[in-house]
Amino acid sequence: MTVSPTRIPEATVARLPVYLRALNSLLDSDVRSCSSEELATAAGVNSAKLRKDLSHLGSYGTRGVGYDVEYLRYQISREIGLTQDWPVVIVGIGNLGHALANYSGFSSRGFRTVALLDADDSRTGELVAGLKIRSFDELTAIVHEHGVAIGVIATPAAAAQAVADQMVSAGIRSILNFAPMVLSVPDGVDVRMVDLSSELQILAYHEQRKSTLQPDDGVVA
C-alpha cells in the first residue's frame, strides 16, 4: 500500500524528468498552477500524452482547475526517487568526466558526487569540482563507505568493461555509461548508455533525407 501500486510504462518513466524540468522552469517564473495544456507545451509533448503519463502516478490534478505546480513537482520527484539521497561515483576524469563533475543538473536533483576516480595515478590529488581525484583502486572502499548505488563511466571505450566489472563486484547495480562500448553485466544490473555520436548520426540521417526529399514526397495514396 505504501509502494507504487502500479508499474509505470518505460516510455512514461523516460518522460518524467522532462516534466520535472518543465515544472521547475514554471516555478522559476512564479507560475503556481497550470493546465495539462500549459505543462505539455513547456515540456514539448501533447497534452493527451501528458495526462496519460500522469495518470500512471496517481490523480494529482483537479478537474476544471489544473495542477498545483509545486505539489505535482513533489509527487514526480518522489516517484522517481529524487527525494532520497543518491551518492554517485564518476570514473574517468578526462574532458567529459570533468564536465560531468561540474554539471549542476546532477547536484540539484538529489545526486551527490562522492568521488572522482581515474586510472592514471599521476592525476591523483588533482582538484576537480571541489573533489580530489582518487585512485581507481579505491572504488570498492568508496562504494561501501558511502553506499554508492550508481556509477558513471566516462573512460575511453577500451577501459569501460573493466571498470564496469569492478563496479559490479563492488556492489553497484546501476551504471550510466558514456564510453562508446556495449557493456556486458550480470542480470539485475542496469546499464544506460549515452552515446554522444549516435545522436549526431541520427540527426545526419534525417538531414540527409531532407536534402534528397522529393517535393511530392511524404504522402502516399
Next chain:
Amino acid sequence: MTVSPTRIPEATVARLPVYLRALNSLLDSDVRSCSSEELATAAGVNSAKLRKDLSHLGSYGTRGVGYDVEYLRYQISREIGLTQDWPVVIVGIGNLGHALANYSGFSSRGFRTVALLDADDSRTGELVAGLKIRSFDELTAIVHEHGVAIGVIATPAAAAQAVADQMVSAGIRSILNFAPMVLSVPDGVDVRMVDLSSELQILAYHEQRKSTLQPDDGVVA
C-alpha cells in the same frame, strides 16, 4: 530509384549507430564475416530485431552464411549518410563543449568540427582541440562559408534558446542540444536533446524499485 525506396522506422534509425559501432569493433578484431546472432550479441539486441532492422535497408546478407562485416558497415554508413562530409559548429565551450570538441567519436564518423564559438569574447582565440575559439557573432558567416547543416549547443540553459534562434536564422536545420532546456524551433528544424541528468534520473527510478521490490513481486496471476 537512387534514393532509399522505403521509409525506415524511427526505432530502427536509432539503432543503426549501435550496429555500426558493433561492426567496427568486430573489424578491429579481424572478424570479416558474422551471423545475425553474433552481430546482435555484439550490439546488445536480439537477433530477430537485428534482422528486422536490416531488412528495412535492403538485403545485404547471404542466407546460410551471414553478413560480410565490411560490406554491411559500408551499407549502414551510407544509409545514415556518413559517407558524406558533415561540417559541425559547437556553441558554448565550457567543460562539456570542450569534451565534445575533443570527442574522437565525432571526427571518426564523418563529422568535422569547423568552429568553436563562445559568447564570452574574453575566450576568443583560446586554442581547444586544435581550433581557436571564435566569437558567437561569427556564427552566420561560418555557417555560410562551410555549409554547416548541424549545430551543437553546449551552453547553459539560459542561453540555449537565443543560440538556437540564431542557428535557425543562419540556415541550420539540425540541432543537437545539450542544454537542459526545451527549445522551440520552426517546423522543418530537427532538435535532438541529450539530457545528462535525465539518464541518471531514469536509473534512480529503477534502482529505487529494486530496493522496494517484494520477493514475490514481478508476476501477477
Next chain:
DNA sequence: TAGATTGTTAATCGATTAACAATC
C-alpha cells in the same frame, strides 16, 4: 449552475518477437 479541465476509455498506430519458408 455553467464553464473548464482532468482522468479514462477505446481505437489506432508502431515496435517487438517467434517461427519458418526461402535459399545459399
Next chain:
DNA sequence: TAGATTGTTAATCGATTAACAATC
C-alpha cells in the same frame, strides 16, 4: 544434397492519440 542462416510473415505487445464522461 544437408546444414545453416537470412529475410519475411503474422501474432503480440506496448505507446500514442482523440474523444468524452466525470467532476471540480
